[in-house]
Amino acid sequence: MTGPEADELTVGDEVDVEVGPIAHGGHCVARHEGRVLFVRHTLPGERVRARITEGGPGDRFLRADAVEVLTASPDRVPVRCPVAGPGRCGGCDFQHVSTEHQRRLKADVVAEQLQRLAGIEREVLVEPLDDEDGLRYRTRVEFAVVDGRVGLRRHRSHEVVPVTGCPIAVPEIDEALVETLADVERTRGELDGISALDIVVPSAEADTVVVEVPTEEPTPPIAITERVATPAGERVLGVDARGFWQVHRDAPRAFVGAVLAAADVRPGERVLDLYSGVGLLSVPLAEAVGPDGQLIAVESDRRATEHLRDNLAATPQALVVCGRVDDLFGVPRRGRRRGPRRPARSDLLPPSADVVVLDPPRTGAGRGVVEALTSLRPRRLVYVACDPAALARDTGYLTGLGYDLTGLRALDAFPMTHHVECVATFEPKGEDARP
Incomplete structure (x- = not known):
């Protein structure tokens, strides 16, 4: 040609x-x-x-x-979705790839980013979660509403591809979407003023939740409950219907297990859980330190913080701090012009910690926050990452500050997409290692 x-x-x-x-x-x-x-x-x-x-x-x-x-x-392989492919829904990148090979591709990306950005050669294995061939695992889906049409957006576009279901979503989501569309058609209802329909299937409730997201005003709080297994038993956590929660039905169990194994928390220790959300990791970490230890959970979203406090109410050894991690550590924000003085470090944060767990946003923690965390001299730092490039950049900072990457697990929490979740463990190098 x-x-x-x-x-x-x-x-x-x-x-x-x-x-x-x-x-x-x-x-x-x-x-x-x-x-x-x-x-x-x-x-x-x-x-x-x-x-x-x-x-x-x-x-x-x-x-x-x-x-x-x-x-x-x-x-x-043949695509497993009628709206997957060029010019169609942008949600899935790998519908045309066997699920086993998807995991190999993701492993290659994690390894390449670590080598290129952190100078670390490491073989990576991406572990599957409990899903059937990468389908029917997602418990939360946001469907866009544009000009009365309901669907999913095209790749890197605001245009909507109309759909009546999604093969990576649990069946209850498809059922709720079909019922909602039928209700709108039957009652000649309007979707004016609605920018999206969020459909959520909470693990601790019998009913599916459909949230109409207003176009020009905040969505009112809608409290739901999610179930998670911890070493101390099953726990039910409150979360907002539009708040952050892992979308794969098996991810809460897998992440709690991976983080607790990596952190190896001992009773009586002081642990920081940063970017903690509603406490998926905070609750089992607080239980692990026991009544003689301390868990400090930091979250910036006020609605999530309210749920976090409720979820930790049964563990008096837990302290909740509402605020941005960079602000609380006195780190100037990215992109903000620095004034004559650095922001003041919060007195609510301790001068040292035994273990630090962080689950930062997709952009990563950044050099300033990493420097602040290593100044606490934790014996172990556990980094939960949803972006391999951000993890690799922060890994480079950590290795330059005296910490080795001693463990890495990659979990396939988003089959059919390029996304992969990593749990990385860092420990002080050589003579700096603590007993």
């Missing part, structure tokens, strides 16, 4: 390319006459016809979709 020269490529042009390695973000790297293309809906080793979707002459790289497979990978 002939086509435009590489430096003339623009949106809509098509070129045939050999597909190279997987990259962070759900696409593969290809080159056309030396020009870099990030191509979705393909696999390493394939030859595809790629249609440019973003970029043009002068741009450093272009984005593209594989609209025709010329030579297929043996790991390619």
